[in-house]
Structure formats: structure tokens, C-alpha cells
Amino acid sequence: MGRAYQNKKLSIAKTSDAKAKVYSKYGREIYVCAKSGGVEPDGNLALRTLIDKAKKDQVPSHVIDKALEKAKGSGGEDYSTARYEGYGPGSSMVIVECLTDNPNRTFGDVRLCFTKTKCKIGTPGSVGHMFDHSAIFVFSGDDEDTVLEALIMADVDVTDIECEDDMTTVFAPHTEYNKAKQALIDTLGNDKGEFEFEVDEIQFIPQNTHPVTGDDAIMFETFLDMLTDLDDVQNVYHNADLN
Template identity: 55%
Template sequence: MIVDCLTDNNNRTYAEVRNCFIKTGAKIGSSGTVAHMFKHQAVFSFKGEDEEAVLEALMMADVEVDDIECEDGVITIFCPNTEYNNTKTALSETYPELELDLDEITFVPQTDTDITEEHLEKFQKFMDMLEDCDDVQNVYHNAVLPE
């Protein structure tokens, strides 16, 4: 889990976030402890069927693409975060009418961890507590919740 914070008081924010970890029995690591488990990527998602045509258009624009998927009529593009602007520009020039459903730079987990029913309540409490912290901007995790 990566907890992204923006603060004017490091001590207060660290204490609030640490409190969330302690009250839910989680362990807090030092900065960068789990960074290797996530890839910092630009992610674009939109309705479409022909991912090969999209990939070809991006390659013609010299955009580096890590992965492209098409699932249930939605194309998702994963690029290095440094390629965000190049990708967005290439997409808008090639497909001027394209409406992006997702357009962000985020941390994408490289592996998934299943959350069991017995841990689900504690995990939900943990996420709610982090959401209540004013300085927490984003929480990135690799948890897969049971359906």
C-alpha cells in the first residue's frame, strides 16, 4: 500500500497516518518499502475495440507503450508516466472525437493480494480511516476484495 500525502506539517500527518495503521493492526514501513511492487504509469481508458490500430497510431507518434488491453469494449493503455503528454497528444490528434473515461498518472500494482472475508472488515475500516485524514491525497493498494 502506498499512502500519498500533501501537508504543511509532516509530524501531524505522519502521526495521523501511523494511527490508522496502529488501530487496524497494520504495519507501517519506511518510505519506499513497497515502491518496487508498483509501477508509476500513465493510464488511459476509452471505449473501443481495435487495440492494434490504437497501438499502431501510438507507435507512429513515437510513444512508448508498456501494455494495451481491450476488455468488454474498453481499451486501456499503460505507458511510463513520462509519456503521459505524448500519449494524450497522439490520441487526440489521431482520434479527435475520442472521449477518455480514464486519464491519469497512478501507481499500478504489479501483483494482487486477495483479501479474505475475515480481513475485509478490518481492511475497510483502515481505508475509511485513511480517507478521513485531511492530508491523505491518494491510497494505492494491491488488494483484491471478495465479491
Template identity: 50%
Template sequence: MGRAFEVRKVAMGKTAAVKSKLYAKYGKEIYMAAKSGTPDPELNQTLKRIIEKAKKDQVTADVIKRAIDKAKGGSEESYSEARYEGFGPGNSMIIVECLTDNVNRTIAEVRNAFTKTNGKLGVSGSVLHQFNHQAVFTVPELTEDEVLETLVLNDVDVTDIEAEEDGVTILGDAKDYNQIRTAFTDENPELEFITDEIMWLPIMDTELTSEEDQSTFQRLLDMLNELDDVQDVYHNVKQD
């Protein structure tokens, strides 16, 4: 399988959580997007994008509405972004992105997950330099030539394009997310991307060869994903 398959698998893995965690994750993101701008998704593009992603991940309309109503109601609840970088078994490197209302609690819980799996937290930048912050799209029902034509006509630069059976995957710089997305949605407003994400992708993958390391790594991922404050977890381990 090619790089396109790998990045789509990362996107799918990020949302492979129980419904309650998924609802909480999107509830926070929708609330913060609505609170930081207007609560109308037609006037708030960030909010609109998060709602579209939530619907794709089968988050119910009621969960979305409650988060927006909470922001409209002037709730004083607030979350800040926190990113932690760490090292797991073998040569594994991990980025943990959080939304939290208590940074001290969050870092203690994240550190505990690493400690219990014989890993360790690193300082800021110790892992990040081994990843690229990428906008990732998989466009269905278009050929590679058609995707290239759309990008060229809209003067959009990307870092990689790869065709697979179910669509063409595009990698671009995270800062170009809106430009890449708009190039396709202006042409087809009803377009539904298979993948539509901003994520951290490793520059180089690593493999965990021992069963013990594989088991420990999976335990670390499970512990991190169970934490309420954790939104996304990215890593450099190649998995089947």
C-alpha cells in the first residue's frame, strides 16, 4: 500500500474511539469555534468545517446543537490547546494534542500514560521536528490528471499527490488547507472528501519488531485515547 493508504489510516485511527469520547471531542471543538467567532456556521468557516467533520464521524445533530447553544448562552467555560511530545517503545515518537481547562491535570495524566508504559515525555520540539504539519485530502471520483488540473488552475501548491482505487490523496502544507479545499469545493460545492484533515505526519516511519514493544505501544495509545482532554494522537509507527 502507498502513502495515501497510510495517511487515510491515520485519519481513521484518530476517530476510532467510543462514541462518548468522540462526542466529547467534537463538543469541545464546536463549542470553542462557536465561542471564538460567531455561532453561525455560515458566517464562521472554522465552525462549519468542524461541524462537517463531526457529521462525517456520525456525531448526532443533538450533540452539535448543544455545543453551539452552550456557546450562545455565554458559558464561561474555556479550553486551551496543549501539545505534548514523547517517546514510546523502540524508536516510536508521539505527539499528543489536547483541549483542556486544567493544564496541570492534563500534563499529569499524559505523563502518567507514558510512565506506565516505560515511555517518557520530551521537551517542546524534541519530537515535532520529525513530523510535517500537513493538510490531507482524499478526493473521490476524480483522476490524478483532473486533480492536477484543478490545482494548477487555482494556482495551488501541494507537496504530494497519490492515486489509489477510491480516490486521489493530496498532501499540502497545513497553512494552505483552506486554499486547497476551496479549489475543489468551489468547483463542486457538494463534494464529500474521503479524508479532510490537518494532521502531523512522520517524515520517516519506524517499525516495532518485538511483540512486547508492539503490545506496550498499543497500551500507550489506548491510555492516551481514553483521556478526556486528549483530542488527537499522532505517531511514527507503521502499523498493519
């Protein structure tokens, strides 16, 4: 079906300032994940996944270790999640996910990105109903029957499975993430319980894409740059087709 999911791997930028922002975002997310679910990756599947992603994106070990050590303490920042929705350039739809220790500041910063690019921030749910909140797993191989059987046996509510160019993509509701991932590892992993995912994410997938061209496309790129420059912004999802 060719669903328009976004491979959100954070590319390491050339400038040291941009690298620092990437490291900071990972460090914050690792800290929050470890604080809420435990600092041992073996007992916290979400944390293990996050650390693996950080390593793939060349985040230094000392950044990861510092976040874990910080999570072991009784103090530290009190971060909360925040999600903002609205309309971007060219009538595109946008969802912005944040981790913040100051929701008022974060809302003001995100709203400024919208207003400076002549966009409109909306109320919760204003565009979210046009996205599917999905767990996505992409890995090598094309044995759809084996994958489907493993997920059904694990009582996973599979949304879709696609096989193309010797790659398999599994879509499931975001609430099924841990169960689906464990089923895939148990079935396809090696004797050490390890398995390599090309994509291992929970994302908002647009139900339909929307073409954004010309000056709107240029403005959209500016809009995305402004959002991703904010320390509190972790992920940005949209339905814009810039091709």
C-alpha cells in the first residue's frame, strides 16, 4: 500500500551546534524513558530501543550514560509530554510532539513557529483524526506468512503487512508496540534474542498526503527548520508531499 510513514532517524548535521541539538534531544528522551520505566535496558524495552537508535545515529556513549545516571537520581527535571496540532504552509496538516519542563514556554515557542510562517496552530484533535497512530517495524526479508502467523499467535492486532524489495513493513496500533516487537524478536531473532530493525518507531501516519509546491514548499521547509531547532521538540509529523 506504500503508506507514507516518515523514517525519522535523526541525521547527524555538519555543524557542532546542530550535533549538540541532536544529542540533547536524545539525552532528554533517554532520561524521561529511564525515569519512568527503569534504567536497565533489559527490563525496559522502550529504553533499549531508544538506546539502539541513539547508537545508530552516532550519539556518543557519554551522552547516553549521562542521561541514565541522571535518571537514577531522586531529583532531576520534571518533564512532561506535549502535543500540538495545526495547519502548515499550503494547507498541510502538522503534529508536533514535545518533551518539556515548562509547557507555557514550549507552547509559546511552537506557536511562534506557526505564526512566523503564516500558519495556524489548532486545538487538540484538530488534525489528529486525519493521522493513524501506529507502531511501524521494517526489517529485511519477505516471508509474510511467517510474520503474520507470529503476530496472530501473539494476539497482536495487525493493521497491515507490506513486502517489497526483500523488505517487510509491519503496521500495528501504537498500543500494540511492545507485544508486536517482542513477537517479531521471538520469531525472527537469533539464539541471543537479537534482531535488527531498519525502522522501529511509533509514528503518526497521515491517512492521505497533500501536495505542497512552489513558495508554499519553501515556506514549509523554513517552518520545519524552525520547529526542529527548538530544544523541546522531539518529533514533527505532517501530510505534506513536497515532491
